[in-house]
Amino acid sequence: MSPPGPRTAHVTGPATSPPGPSWDHPGGTARRRSPWRPVPSPGPAARPPATGPAATVGSVSSEQNGDGPAPEEPGPEARPAPRTLAEDLRARDDAALAALLRARPDLLSPVPGDLTQLATRAGTRASVVRALEGLDRFTLQTAEALAVAPPPGAAGPTVRESLATLLPGEEAAERLPRALDELRARALVWGDGDGGGENPRLVRTARELLGSPSPTGLGPPLAEAVGTARLSPARLQEILGAAGLPATHDPVSAVSALTSLFTDPDRMSALLDGAPEGAVPLLRKLEWGPPHGTVDVANPSRPVGWLLDRALLVPAGPDGDRSESRGERADRSDSGGGTAAAGTVVLPREVALHLRGGRAHREPQPVPPAVAEERVHPPETVDAAAAGQALAALATVEELLGHWETEPPPVLRAGGLGVRDLRRAAGLLDVPEQQAAFWAELAYAAGLVASDGEVDEAYAPTPAYDDWLRAAPPERWALLAAAWLAATRVAGPVGERDTKGKALAALGPGLDRGPAPDVRHRTLTLLAGLPPGTRPDRASLHERLRWERPLQAHRDPHRTGRRPADGTDRGPAPAPAPPDTPPAAEEAPVTLRDRLAHWTLEEAELLGVTGRGALASFARPLLGPTVPGERAPAAPGTAPAAAAGTHGGAAEALRNGRPREEQEAEAAEAVDRAARALAPLVPEPLTEVLLQADLTAVAPGPLERELSAFLGLMADVESKGGATVYRFTPESVRRALDAGRSAADLHSFLAGHSRTPVPQPLTYLIDDVARRHGRLRVGAASSYLRCDDDALLAGLLADRRAAPLRLRMLAPTVLASAAPPDQLLARLREMGYAPAAESAEGDVLLGRPDVRRTPPRRPPEPVPDRPPLPDAALLTAAVRAIRAGDHAATLPHKPKAPASTPPDGGLPRTVMADALATMQSATLTGTPLWIGYVNADGAASQRVIAPVKVEGGFVTAYDHTADEVRTYPLHRITGVAEITED
Template identity: 45%
Template structure:
């Protein structure tokens, strides 16, 4: 993004500025800047001057600094230290001097400079590189060096400057210019600093050695005392008398930048930080890593599917304060055969992916959304991609569940207090740190921490460490890593695809990460193995239809590589209540079982089916009807049913004064399983209720500005260019005809616009919107009627209607058309 010096000097000899550099960038370079710093186009700035002001604002620059690695920060600190515009004439620093001071490989330095230029933290001024001005206020001690000597001396009294100048053999007073500038120029002469250090004596060197590598200030009593070379009695006095130390106040002395660089031998830093520390750890076979990560990815998919399918029929309630209750979390962990932190992570990930939400009731429930049905019908690898990308972009941290907030209240899953704005960046940092290790390496946590300290030095602290540790643990649970902390091949591909992604990866036609994951995921099976102990084994994931039917007729007993289902009278009755017949159920199991159906299971299904529906409940308040009078005789003689107040209506009918729901519930408790019947006597079966949430969007309040796609970036560039043309175009007022009678400003404006429309030329207008905000527009008038101007607005790239009374001025731009 370096613009050549001829383009920078195209402004007629005026001094180059950061704004003019931005203006001379090509459209692709400007679009690249918006990709690196999406906050600059949120919203789109009005023109280049507004873009420059936003790009150099303190919050925007701090946001970029937090994403720089240690070497980029060192390069930036070197630019600030060596190119200080208060000392350097001209301001800035050459590439050669910066390279010599950093003593880093040329290729890495060029890469760092390209990154800083691409982020508009540095800009080229002819042959010199200049940091944006706000960095001087942010990086107050670049490279551990003090301020330039000229800046330090400016704050000293004039008498002290005259005494120092006299000791250095320089003219005193202001007749020959600024004394601070004369003194700093004298110390900058080759060999002068070395001579002054010799004069200060060997016993003064330890004082300087304590300050040379920072911090550059020390505490001394009476630092502001008046000393001269003749009266200096101590090492510090001799340093002060020669300008090698400068008093900042009565108790503080500062080592000037020039002296510090000389003592360092011209180097900015002790060690070369251009190469990041590589994470190290034990080596794992690549196939083992892939299989282990894919197995955990499948566990995630299956767990989310099973849990949300259960919650569709029996959803947990939303707490009054929001979130999911601790009891419901424990139940979910028990059903998924895992621990509570893992269940919490799966639930939060499903919520971030838009698969889980709340309904519209006041006392709401947590329910699957309609997207859940679409998600479970997709291929397994795409289902994982949606969950993985949602976790990477979510600002919610499941590991914080159960911790206390500032008011001492416990934080709940899906509730408030789990948001951390930096969580997505930390997760990507951790994955990139793992990707920095050779493939198949499972890095040790300590080596990952060392790499992160280099990758994000400004973010280090307890909060960052906690987020990084949880991200490393969660990456293993979600299928990013296998064999410990070794990054799987599909996770490496996912990181590459996330760069510049304009749409969700799961919606892409052929994502490479999905293609790498698919062969290692178990394929859905259409068969089971029914065993003689009333269990069925699913040796892998089942096709959706088989999984739903089997879950209806049997209960999950254990999960793992294979899922074990157990048949019982209650589970078989559940299938019969849902409308399956005994013969249909037996036939279904025979079709899908690779083993013969054992006789005990046939008896269980047949006996349960024979008893199912023999009793039928109605309303009398309610009644019971049975074709076998002996069953009713047994019920009528059962003392436990006395509270139902049963009485005989006919040999095959008994009535009750209890309502039908109460009667059914009580009979189930007593072991008499009745079914309801309609008014015409047919059996009324109740299918499982499938409920869905209203699909409310997941909150994005804590997320960073989204990366704009190529189309949005190109549109933003066009808008900024058009706005800048409107703000900077040379324009001349349109006078009224000499012989015309006096007219109001509005009438003159309408006449000028109508003439421009007739001649087909562009004009500049000043316009006030409905909120009173003034803006400059370049428009191509089409017609003026009814107090409105209809014109093509080049600033907005659209046809627009302008109220004439809001137009503050009109100026001619000539007949040139836009480029």
């Protein structure tokens, strides 16, 4: 997250003050006393060095980890207040350090050697940006307020008192302690006590990111603005005189006097009361940001000149010094010399805060916005609709992969599915191409389809697809839903162009979006928090997601624009609103998070996770134990309401930082619970269909796999929905005969799986096609055609439609063709014949293509946008190692058994039994050890380790010398000593 560059607003001309309370401006309403209190001149945090007379104004010193020392405040505690972030971390207990590492797992790569390294790493820009992205809006507003709050002084308010003014309101005051605790837990704030005490300190990097320019719309402090403008001492004297302040030749004292004036509500109000007409409205235009505006610095209007003469507006660059007299400026203007006609000015922070009444934000948002209800359906209706869609999802995936197992689509050279193959899949499934891409990506995420790895690569089902087919429908659906929740690949960008201008292909590279699992989980969790059967208002849902992670609204880095069907470019997404724009007035930009949330809602409906826009009850176990209303399935003979869910979901299990084996077991349990919750809503597979006289068969529900496969072979699907309609045609019956079925087989199968007698038209159709099937035989000549019916061959030879085949008679019952056998077969079938292929021995060849399978493949690994959460064992070992390293860095080494110390003062030799006991004890207590070690080459060394595990003749420990976890054979350890204080 890079802070946005300064934006300018033209402030010349009349302006209207924005609505809201009036804060002491001429001709306005009654005065309202600002709660902002005067403080000493605030030292700018992390500003660029300025030059000139005022360059030293507000300068601050910095210490270790980039944080200046906190003011020393005497108190009754024996422990002194921490002066740096490292000292603050050193004062925390192990649980607090583990919580920090869990909240910011990037700090563990690699494990820091001590607390000083941890503090340094926690203050790096990349890590701070990642930590800020995990904050909700009010916690972020608190950090933004800390970035612009004045430092505490001897007579001024504390930082907490300043925050109460910067973030006014009862709800904000109630939520503020928790926000500060959250910031301190993430090591973004440090200080003495909970939430950083009375004077919490924001880490320097966060101050740089949030301070200037500030997301609050505030400009730099006066001291920084004056230093940037490089105002001359003469110009400062003019400003002091115009403001009615005593003259001083010290630039630091001059800026301090102006700062005291601007932070005194009464004196500031009196100053603005004397402003000329139009001056205060100009300030109001910059009040909520951006704080920069463009004015004519050389020849300003009267209101602008009045503001510049009192430093209520300050030139934003060094070429705006108006230190010469008005006469000199006039002479210079007449002669055609001087500065540019227009320049940029900035509104100092102290002036803006007075105009705002001391508020950092237009409206603090301590309470998350509620997700509005768009419509409420009966929960039973929602579950029924979702269950029906879940079955349709299973049928769609099975139909797609059933086609690909016989006609696998090729893999593009760059990877992915070609446009033609995607279009063909969409036609097969009778869905839009975007949905076809989703079903292909879903099967890929579940490990059901993959590249076969051959020379001519193609996508084909994996062996896992066969296992999936053998599972019950509820279990098959739960596996698909769990894979979708955990996948980082998304189908939404398919068809768009990446940053290189290449179209993104389904199953191809460039579709991973790291935040996708988190956005899916948070979106569905919000749905779960609504009353059962409630469909949310999407606008309010998006606003809630923005509140939860306001800094994760970045644009899709892989996207330059969608490729529309008409080939036109829809242009870039709209620009974001200015800082601090009220949510109701903000035109929501097309951000990655908003797009992911939109895709989540659309895909959840397709998959059956939701029904009619509301979350299905059987999908709740997949989301985790914190989801409202989630219940475990009841044991046999128990009422469903009797068993309360206590386990996590599949998505949550992969995010909660526990050992991988435990995560996988919990995810499998969540899948099982979701399948059991869906089972009562799924009808039993049917073994019969309704055959009708119009050559159709109606399946009123899901069919058994054998029946479904047979019907798919001898009939074509005509329509889908609550019931599936199959149509029998001569071509479909011939397809079954080509696959090796006989007419008797077809009659027998239909009679055994029909609730009604087989209609005569269907019987006649089967017999007629079977009678004609195989009368013509095709072989290789290039190809030949033989038939016992001379008249049939003579008619075929005279048929003009057969001219492309270049037929010629070899014998009364044999014709030769120049076309290959497969082309000859296809052409004859197009002409209405029913030929059969035969081998060189004259046997009929089955026309059913071979079923393709890939070698065993693992599902694609997610590509997260952040490090994985550490498990409990890693956290415990890391905290021990950090403590041990910090202890070793601050305390001297003292052998435990000096009696056996060698003459050179090295580490004493230790009996193996004593060494083993010492290391086992250190594993339990976390005590760091000093060991002597001889490697395989006989080289001796001494190391400081933090033992984690002693097992099988080896000790696993964090080695502070190598800064990594290592394993040492016990027989190579020559001595062991605890590291103790003198």
